[in-house]
Amino acid sequence: MKRVITFYFSPTGTTEKIVMEIANNLAEKESCCILHHDFTLPNGRTEYPDFMEGDIVVAGVPVYAGRVPNVLLKYLSGLKGNGARAVAVVLYGNRDYDDALLELRDILNNAGFSVIGAAAFIGEHSFSYKLAKNRPDMTDLEMAADFANRLSLYVESAPKDLYISGNPDYKEYYKPMDEEGNTVDIRKVTPKTKDTCIDCKICARVCPVGSIPEDNVKILTGICIKCGACIKKCPVQAKYFDDKDYLRHKLEMEEEFKERREPEIFL
Template sequence: MNKKISAMYFSPTGTTKKVVSGIAQKISENINGEVTINNIDFTLPEVRKESVAFTGKDVVVIGTPVIAGRVPNVLLKYLNSISGNGALAISIVVYGNRNYDDAAIELKDILESNGFKVIAAGAFIGEHSFSKTLAQNRPDEKDMAIVSDFAHKIYAKITSEDDIQTVVVKGNKPYGKYYTPKNENGVPVDIRKVTPKTNSNCTDCKVCASVCPMGSIDYEDVSKLNGICIKCCACIKSCPTEAKYFDDKDYLRHKYELEVEFASRREPELFL
């Protein structure tokens, strides 16, 4: 197979990276000879300032997390700047065990509208950004075994079909509305402007500022935000002293609700 392999991902807490990189690595292992994977991590804002272009000689595994059942809207401008030019794409969404809703079909549509030929897609589960218990430590060993098998089937499709067919994925058109949490009275609540707090455990190590995908945490005073918060919780999960936290009652109620109602293990869904 005379193709170049690229792995592209937005992955604040590493779950999407693990799935996307795993698929790209396993595809490359099927190719005779030494293959170098082109890794494009567009998690941090500086990377998203430059567009990327591919050609028909490329195979691109591209993944994003699911936020409120959709592709994160903060990524739309960047994703629409990427030029496929006939490259083959495997589109991946990773969600926190609730539901991926219309994210899979949305990502596929974005890629196809920008010149990619989407030949496979998957919806995988990663530890929920809000929680340390919901889908804890996923993608886990079982998930990664599915990643390996999926990659093998993708390679077989690429190498056995003269006219490689595009894939059909689950989802609605038009896309559904963004998922909205509700309070104890069943009234929708808006947690988009909720931001993390910083407690006295903070040692000013700057880790939180360095991992924020929006570049919103003030480097000089990490207790301040200079931009939006997408609730990826990279700052919380990466803090070595557990200094970052949320205290908004609607956010905390939603987190608890997710952990209780969606505790049962969901499995990846693959489209090939």
């Protein structure tokens, strides 16, 4: 029996929306069941689905600094596609997806999948409430549904080497600049917590790297990947960043990349 399987990392839910829209429409077109594997949280990265040759896997990740998030690379290196077909999907915050989609395609190909299609969609930036605000929106979802309809025509006859624009050597991770044009490193920037925190523990439960302990949500016990989950899912907006380089970078992006970008499809 044919199966459509979603396979995604989505701390703020934007990648999940696009992956689900594509997968649901594909499953309807192909008249098959749909299964889900969300590897956003640490416990989702302790095992893999048993992919089979007849499966169609819709694999989605957000773009971090123009690449597949490096925190995922170890987990993704253990994938075994077993000849299943795959759709590569990345979601970026209106700046650029750079080589992330090409990188994801290569990861899937190297894992034994046959990539039949790929797409780069846009979602509200993890740093901002203004950059690509409220995306993916209805237009994006309609394009995702149309992409699924077009994919159904390629399920059995997709080319083995799907073309995707980008640099096969992959660009370096995108780095913000200071006012003098020097690169700045925001990797060690961590979120702060206001006194308005109600200790609901949501931030601890949504942290994709398990760095916020439930017994003290005001501290970090591990890395912060700037995914925005703890900030955007806090019901009282108690989490925030105050690093000057981070904030300047956010404001610069909101101004420079405010023009709407549209999804790109590769078939």
